[in-house]
Amino acid sequence: MAILHQNKQITEKIHPAEKIGYGMGDAASHIVFDSCVAILAYFYTDIYGLSPAVMGTMFLAVRLLDAFTDPIMGAIADNTITKWGRFRPYLLLISIPFAVSTILVYTVPNYGDTGKIIFAVVTYIFMTLMYTAINIPYCSLGAAITADPKENMSLQSYRFAIAPIGGALGTAAILPLADFLSPGDRAAGIQLAMTIFGAIGCLMFIFCFMFTKERVQPLKEENINILRDLKVLMQNDQWKILAVYNFTMLVSLVVRAGMILYYVTYILNKGTDTASYFLLGTTIFSMIGSLIAKPFTDKFCKIQLSIWNNILLGVAGLLFFIIPGDYWILALVLYLFLQMLQGANGPLQWSMITDANNYGEWKTGRRITGMNVAANIFMIKLGVAVGGALIGWGLALFGFQSSVGGEPVKQTQATLNGILIIFTVLPAILYCITGLYLKIKRYDLTDGKVESIIHDLEHGRFANKGNTTIEPEVTFK
Template sequence: MKIDDQKVSLKEKIGYSLGDCSVNFVFQIMLVFQLGFYTDVFGIKATAAGAILLLARVIDAFVDPVVGIMSDRTNTKWGKYRPWVLWTALPFGLFFFLAFTTPDLTERYKVIYAGITYTLLMAIYSLNNTPYSALHGVMSSDIDERTNIGSVRFVLAMVASLIVQGFTLPLVDKLGQGDDQKGWSMAIGIFSIIAIVFFVITFLTTKERITPPPTQKTSIKQDFKDLSKNGPWFSMFIVTLFIFTTLSLWGGGMYYFFSYYMQPQAIFSFLEQFNLVQQTNSQPSLIHKVMDAFGLLALPDQSNAFSVGFSFFNMIGQFFTIIGVLTLSAPLAKRFGKRNTFIVCLFMTSVFTGLFFFIPEDKVGWAFTLNILKSIFYAPTIPLLWAMMGDVADYSEWKYKRRATGFVFSGIVFALKAGLGFGGALCGWIVSVYGYIPNTVQSTDAIFGIRLTASIVPAATFMVSVISLVFYVITKDFNIKMQGDLSNRRAKQQESEFIEVENVALN
């Protein structure tokens, strides 16, 4: 393969991206519904749920680096990282299903069951997602191509997010027929099967084009040493940790925000404006019949106003996120650089997140408007995060002449999952401190705590990521120079290998 032959076909980009669809079935459920599921459906206290989320993070601190080390040292005819996507597909789907199945146990044993299944799910998430994420970094060394892969990846990921956030609660209602525990188990079972199929497609359609330098010697100690001196990696670790802490915190907070703070009558009236209410006085249209089949229409008695309203809220946000990823991410990054685009967009995302605190309980339209603005500004940052991690792996090779893509990405996957755990635990602790009690009318203090988790607190944690990005040194000009140096170095290595093979053949 020529050194400049780094173009990736659309088919391969889509095949790779389907893997992130699978990951997002789990990720989005954890992001938006995990805490609410544990407290309102599974039947355990918010503090216990928070402890479970944090316990898994302690184990992840050991699992994630090991996965990175193993995947970097995997050598098969399929490459280093692709095989892991295939090997973990079936257990990924199985543990996903078990984690959202409610056994008939006392609360104490439910806590134990939840702790075991959630920890196993997070372990298989590492075994799958660390190599999968690293695969992005070795599919191409071309800066623009890498960004384009990220854009396609996250467009499909956002489609999966739209489906999960928009259809999960209505599916639970439809499949459960009043039994939420049964509905959750069946809905997650469907997502699990689809996830397994998508992972297999990812394995079959992708190709690894970048390999470590031929002279590189395997050394775990050196991997840790290189990483400890990699300033851009530390910046991105903090960015990832606090972004996903924020997303998990805000997702859980908004679940409670819509369920307990926004007035059901106001939600129902808002849905009526968009004709998202079940028709009783006229023959429904075909589209209404389809939407009703999926539970996407509010009932006249307003009993499902929360699930339909919250689903519609999430779907609108994801729709504008997809538009933003498609139209803004690549051109903004190309014009201003990834770092500068990330800083400005994340700062504005923080501002609009904080404004949710000031929404009155009956102003559902205000919440939707802020969600649209927040989604548009957040969208460009989504593919940039993983594209920048590929740049960090390149920086390590450029600086220390050694490449450990899986190890670099394992730390970031740990930061991602730690953020999910910290955010969920923080949300649970805050609402508990303010007196939250599941499935009942909340006190004034509890409502105040819920409003904080949906606005001021996540806005503050977003700002920590903005500050960390200021210290990220791989600017647009720096990256162009680094990629040029690496291309020249790889070309010389290939030329040297070719001459060596010729000499051996002649002798």
């Protein structure tokens, strides 16, 4: 049975330089993640030339592969033994293939319609695999740096304050840089821009590798066994709650963020310059939201904060319905406010994921950080896939006409109404479900309970041995 080394190092204070180093890894990941959320659907329909229905189906079908690859990668990472740790080596090994995949997915080949669909599917699969291979070890690294809930919340706040730097490259910077690098040929420009950003992502991962340290280590007594670890994971009732929470929140996020270029282009009737304000503002205000999350969690229960933050994200988004198309600045202000709220969701979400990982070890006696993170990332990526599919299928349902080369096609009034509905009503419903689900299912890993769990783990005490210092059931606050 795997247990933690019994030393105080797992809860020591983490230097800000290491927190910045850890955040750089997520900045690299967000070059791809944010571009997939905000740019890729628009790229495939209005530049690459795929139909919305084909694009949406591809997003969902390819992501289903993660159901197999994510737990495999999690188990591999859990059982990796090197002088650099279990998770850090993958930041070096996969960084270059990861960069190459970002270039290929934003390449428009000179093929026929069938050939372009095949190329899109193959390159999207490759990018998905490389993202899995580097992002699961990266996300697992956070739980290996510290087990202290306060320090982990601080670590996640740094992470999500720095991550938007990468997000800005993959969203706000990509279209202006593409037009600068290749005037009149946006497809070629985007490929050149992603080549530059891929190289930057490699350097960010190397920086993360150099400035982080794995402190929380299990004592291994068993070999790799994916089915066993999945069975252990399913004993974690708090993880099950977070799995649904992660899924619904990511569907909500992707639908709103993925529709922003359609909203700006077809509802506000604005071009690249205005769209860049929305995308760049997303970076800045997400960063602000990440930074303010930590002070709020010092004063309030992070579970309650997450519940009400998601409900507000849903309800406030309905205000887009009453903003006239000519008032684009007012729409921008509202969107940036929502992005600030979403930015606060990041550290709250990943702090809870780490708490659930520690709770799972306390409950079962086995630490499966890689598998725990892999399962959460699968739910997150499934949310991204379903969100992207809903965008594609929704646009097809309302008769959206794709264009080639980035020039907007005049849409019918029914299509314009559909764009507004997808952008506002659908995420509003999903965000409210996200918040209410935590309350209804009574997710109860408060800071006090987690601190007691960490105390037990430091002294080799587990719930399944009946020698704990806390009661197994804690009333939800």
